[in-house]
Amino acid sequence: MKKILLVCAAGMSTSLLVNKMNDAAKEKGVEIDILALPISQCESVASEVDVVLLGPQVRYQKPQVDTIIDGRVPVEIIDMRDYGMMNGKAVLEKALSLIE
Amino acid sequence: MGFMATFEKVAEKALVPIASKLNSQRHIVAIRDAFILSFPITLAGSLIVLLNFAVLAPDGFIAKILFLHKLFPNLADLQSVFSPVLNGSSNILSMFIVFLVARNIAISLKSDELLCGLTALSTFFIIYPSYTQVDGGNFLTTQWVGAQGLFVAIIVGLLVGELFSRLSKSEKLQINMPASVPPAVARSFKVLFPIIIITIVFAIGNAVINKFYADGLHELIYAALQTPLKHLGTNVVSLVILAIVSNLLWVFGIHGPNTIAAIREAMFAEANLENLNYVAAHGSAWGAPYPVTWAINDAFANYGGSGMTLGLLIAIFLVSRRKEYREIGKLSLAPGLFNINEPIIFGLPVVLNPILIIPFILVPAVNIIIGYAAIATGLIPPIAYSVPWTTPGPLIAFLGTGGNWLALIIGFVCLAVSTLIYLPFVLASNKSVENTSDSKLDSEKTA
Numbered sequence: 419m420k421k422i423l424l425v426c427a428a429g430m431s432t433s434l435l436v437n438k439m440n441d442a443a444k445e446k447g448v449e450i451d452i453l454a455l456p457i458s459q460c461e462s463v464a465s466e467v468d469v470v471l472l473g474p475q476v477r478y479q480k481p482q483v484d485t486i487i488d489g490r491v492p493v494e495i496i497d498m499r500d501y502g503m504m505n506g507k508a509v510l511e512k513a514l515s516l517i518e
Numbered sequence: 519m520g521f522m523a524t525f526e527k528v529a530e531k532a533l534v535p536i537a538s539k540l541n542s543q544r545h546i547v548a549i550r551d552a553f554i555l556s557f558p559i560t561l562a563g564s565l566i567v568l569l570n571f572a573v574l575a576p577d578g579f580i581a582k583i584l585f586l587h588k589l590f591p592n593l594a595d596l597q598s599v600f601s602p603v604l605n606g607s608s609n610i611l612s613m614f615i616v617f618l619v620a621r622n623i624a625i626s627l628k629s630d631e632l633l634c635g636l637t638a639l640s641t642f643f644i645i646y647p648s649y650t651q652v653d654g655g656n657f658l659t660t661q662w663v664g665a666q667g668l669f670v671a672i673i674v675g676l677l678v679g680e681l682f683s684r685l686s687k688s689e690k691l692q693i694n695m696p697a698s699v700p701p702a703v704a705r706s707f708k709v710l711f712p713i714i715i716i717t718i719v720f721a722i723g724n725a726v727i728n729k730f731y732a733d734g735l736h737e738l739i740y741a742a743l744q745t746p747l748k749h750l751g752t753n754v755v756s757l758v759i760l761a762i763v764s765n766l767l768w769v770f771g772i773h774g775p776n777t778i779a780a781i782r783e784a785m786f787a788e789a790n791l792e793n794l795n796y797v798a799a800h801g802s803a804w805g806a807p808y809p810v811t812w813a814i815n816d817a818f819a820n821y822g823g824s825g826m827t828l829g830l831l832i833a834i835f836l837v838s839r840r841k842e843y844r845e846i847g848k849l850s851l852a853p854g855l856f857n858i859n860e861p862i863i864f865g866l867p868v869v870l871n872p873i874l875i876i877p878f879i880l881v882p883a884v885n886i887i888i889g890y891a892a893i894a895t896g897l898i899p900p901i902a903y904s905v906p907w908t909t910p911g912p913l914i915a916f917l918g919t920g921g922n923w924l925a926l927i928i929g930f931v932c933l934a935v936s937t938l939i940y941l942p943f944v945l946a947s948n949k950s951v952e953n954t955s956d957s958k959l960d961s962e963k964t965a
Contacts, residue, residue, distance in 0.1 A: 427776040431853065431858050431860035456554065461625060473860065475863070476541075476776065478537040482626075498864045502866065
């Protein structure tokens with residue numbers, strides 16, 4: 419199963435988005451594992467994930483995440499509007515397209 | 519180009535790179551993440567102290583509500599059972615921090631993080647004031663393992679982190695074992711020389727400093743660095759400035775509290791821990807040594823999250839005629855109660871919104887001053903207990919003061935103030951949408 423990692427400051431607001439993305443995945447019939455972690459803890463799962471998406475509020479931490487991921491998988495920033503509206507479907511689509 | 523477009527361009531060009539630099543600078547990140555990682559332990563300690571008094575002390579607010587002391591007259595005796603909890607959390611915070619800072623540096627420099635952290639802890643005690651002998655037993659002062667030793671811990675963590683990571687990469691210093699040696703053994707030999715070098719350097723440095731400054735390294739750093747920074751932080755002007763900077767960053771869609779976390783922790787960590795120790799010893803927040811800390815922001819000026827957006831949500835439900843505002847308001851209410859407001863910040867959005875920027879920055883500043891005034895005039899005790907930042911609104915003021923009912927009421931006053939300040943701006947946003955739809959109609963007519 420593919421794994422998506424969402425990163426934000428405390429892992430709180432991204433965990434809201436995880437729920438919405440799981441709903442969207444169920445609707446779509448896709449089996450996927452979605453994690454939400456603060457940046458200080460994403461080191462531990464860096465080797466297992468297939469794509470990393472950053473909350474827009476921590477977009478300035480992309481260099482730090484890039485160092486951790488080391489170019490192994492795509493690292494992208496979630497669109498502000500999608501993030502604010504908690505648009506699980508749009509973010510899931512983006513993640514899936516990045517994995518491919 | 520419109521004003522907001524220019525504004526946005528300037529922000530992305532100037533602010534994001536600065537925030538990015540600040541947050542990818544490995545020393546700042548190492549300090550920030552060390553505090554974030556040790557936070558659950560200090561918070562657990564604080565909550566147990568709070569419960570200890572609220573439930574077990576005769577004048578604790580839960581004990582009072584439930585008449586516990588009448589039912590169980592000896593309840594107060596049980597308090598001593600839980601008082602050692604702080605000895606294992608905030609009273610040894612410097613030991614956690616020195617380990618974690620060095621570990622974080624090692625992670626970003628890709629060296630052996632665990633041994634790096636342990637070497638830093640070892641170094642911390644090499645330069646620690648030596649044992650005093652009393653009646654044949656050896657005693658180590660507890661003065662510098664808690665709040666007062668934080669700066670030494672940070673500095674040692676940074677230095678050892680850097681030294682260890684660099685030295686352990688030097689091939690000349692590595693003792694390489696044959697392949698038949700178990701990996702765990704080989705690992706410890708690999709870093710043996712770097713550890714010996716670091717240990718010697720710090721032992722000599724410590725001896726030299728002690729020669730010239732009799733009170734020792736810890737006293738020197740505490741007096742020269744930690745105390746000035748603490749005094750810089752613990753006053754209302756600094757609080758308001760920090761809050762404005764933090765909220766201003768959010769206006770550009772950058773996580774404010776996270777960005778200023780390292781400097782904020784450096785300024786307030788000692789004051790917070792001293793307050794906690796005070797309440798643990800006195801059973802009351804009255805007279806806590808540092809009445810002005812960042813806790814005032816959380817207790818009075820952060821309901822709903824940065825910008826005190828719970829007031830914005832209430833204002834929207836009261837007067838907004840914009841359908842999308844009410845929709846996002848509903849979506850944001852549940853997380854907003856727990857001070858998580860990314861949905862409203864990015865969804866409404868507040869980010870780069872020329873109308874809402876003003877109250878978003880103004881409201882927290884005003885409420886910090888209200889909270890400060892209530893504490894400074896002795897109306898309510900200081901916010902001395904740390905409470906999780908996800909605690910709903912005025913409850914932070916109530917619990918943070920150890921259950922002061924007036925603090926709860928002032929919390930609701932602050933909420934009302936925030937709503938009142940947001941109201942005219944939400945009304946203005948109604949107008950701006952009417953204007954745009956009018957102009958759309960006009961343009962359709964002319965077309």
